[in-house]
Amino acid sequence: MSTTPPSERLRELLEPLVAAKELDLEEIEVSRAGKRRMLRIIVDSDDGVELDACAELSRAISEKLDETDAMGEGEYVLEVSSPGADRPLSEHRHYVRATGRLVKLTLHEDGELVARILQVDDEGLDLEVPGVKGRKPTTRRVTFAEIAKARVEIEFSRKDKKEEEA
Template identity: 50%
Template sequence: MSRAAKGGQADPLRDSIDAELAGPLSVLDLDIEAIEITPAGKRRVLRVAVDKDGGVTLDDVAAATREVSRILDESDVMGEQPYTLEVTSRGVDRPLTLPRHWRRNAGRLVKVSLSGGGELSGRIGESDDEGVALEVDGKAQRLAYAEVGKAKVQIEFNRAQADLGKKEGDA
């Protein structure tokens, strides 16, 4: 996993936690998207964000929580200082930084700040390891990941409501 996916800078504790958790969570078809450790009084809060193709369910989070807790209990990676564990899904507010993020958000509206300046919004189409096709103003536009400065999925309440209505009408 890249440093950016884990919160920016290299951190030996985060790297150790990532090394302990990556294999067992991959057995559950989960990717670690972020590991954050923040002080909270005499304790620490360890947040582990996970994701997978098709999205993360509450059952996935529960299974991941049990597995992470078991692994950390069996290892000394967190040391003696007490901590609180939180396992969450990636969330839509996180930027799209890896090809899998684009693939998992196909069909969603995204706002892209271009690395060379400028901005565009479009719907995510096909993506691969090199870039993504965006539908911008009804036209397909290929964008290499190197051209992306920052990209975030946009929340579409009206579209979700329209999709819900279609599913109910089809039943």
């Protein structure tokens, strides 16, 4: 019997399939849904994830899981999706992908900050902090070590990168 935790075994099994589709495996979650289990796979890429890519990957994952005993006995529901618009930022690549987006940062010492990511490097972020009461926006540097939590803020009037390029 394997001593590797189930989520690590699933990651080892599924990561090559996800990488073959030029996607990043962000999260694997196994939970209960009534009598069945729910296997949720979250994938992403620098260009986002199309619905067709999720469907193709879902079929490939389903076939691979049917060939192995990774999910054990019993029924399960498989869901393959992208992280969503307001996803938490926890990896360097998440911040890079959020360049140009408005984010809410919870800092270890300075409370919360809502700002737009201008640039990301290995040490931290260059941000544009919106001006208050008619004042001009200011820039601010925040290191990764200062950030306790970060999340993309949903903007309803923000133009999509694809719209801007067109």
